[in-house]
Amino acid sequence: MRAYRGRGYRVLYDVVRDQAVEPGAPVRAADDAVRHYRALQDQGLVPRDREALCALYLNARHRPIGFHVCSIGTLNSAPVSPASIFRPAIVIAAHALILAHHHPTGDCAPSPEDRRVTDRMTEAGQLLGINLLDHVVIGGARYFSFADGRTQPVPVWDIIAQEGDTP
Numbered sequence: 190m191r192a193y194r195g196r197g198y199r200v201l202y203d204v205v206r207d208q209a210v211e212p213g214a215p216v217r218a219a220d221d222a223v224r225h226y227r228a229l230q231d232q233g234l235v236p237r238d239r240e241a242l243c244a245l246y247l248n249a250r251h252r253p254i255g256f257h258v259c260s261i262g263t264l265n266s267a268p269v270s271p272a273s274i275f276r277p278a279i280v281i282a283a284h285a286l287i288l289a290h291h292h293p294t295g296d297c298a299p300s301p302e303d304r305r306v307t308d309r310m311t312e313a314g315q316l317l318g319i320n321l322l323d324h325v326v327i328g329g330a331r332y333f334s335f336a337d338g339r340t341q342p343v344p345v346w347d348i349i350a351q352e353g354d355t356p
Contacts, residue, residue, distance in 0.1 A: 219334035240267035246283035271313040285320040297328030
């Protein structure tokens with residue numbers, strides 16, 4: 190695993206490519222983003238007991254090129270700034286990104302703050318020319334996708350993996 194280090198942040202390369210469900214495959218839907226997020230949780234890169242807002246950085250073909258834990262918060266919040274999300278995106282020349290975080294309580298309903306963060310990061314991305322494709326809120330066996338505007342079940346592969354079986 191290679192890492193870029195600079196001014197208090199870290200972008201992990203190759204982790205999403207090597208540990209993903211389908212290495213090198215483009216991220217086409219919220220299901221794909223959830224799988225990447227959970228794979229990174231399984232690697233111990235994202236805590237399960239607190240909210241952690243993460244960015245999955247994509248190239249122009251929507252293939253993952255990097256991952257960054259932008260904020261680790263408490264049981265019910267993870268404050269974040271546009272700089273903590275977009276600085277790494279600029280460094281690695283990302284074309285787009287997907288934000289994801291989980292609610293340790295198991296409720297995937299987005300909070301008013303989740304909606305504000307999504308709106309704010311969408312605006313920041315438009316100014317920088319880096320598209321925010323989605324913001325996914327994961328809670329237990331379900332997730333909410335802002336792009337789809339609805340709640341959906343977590344992919345079956347992920348539920349099986351959490352129970353300790355192999356797909």
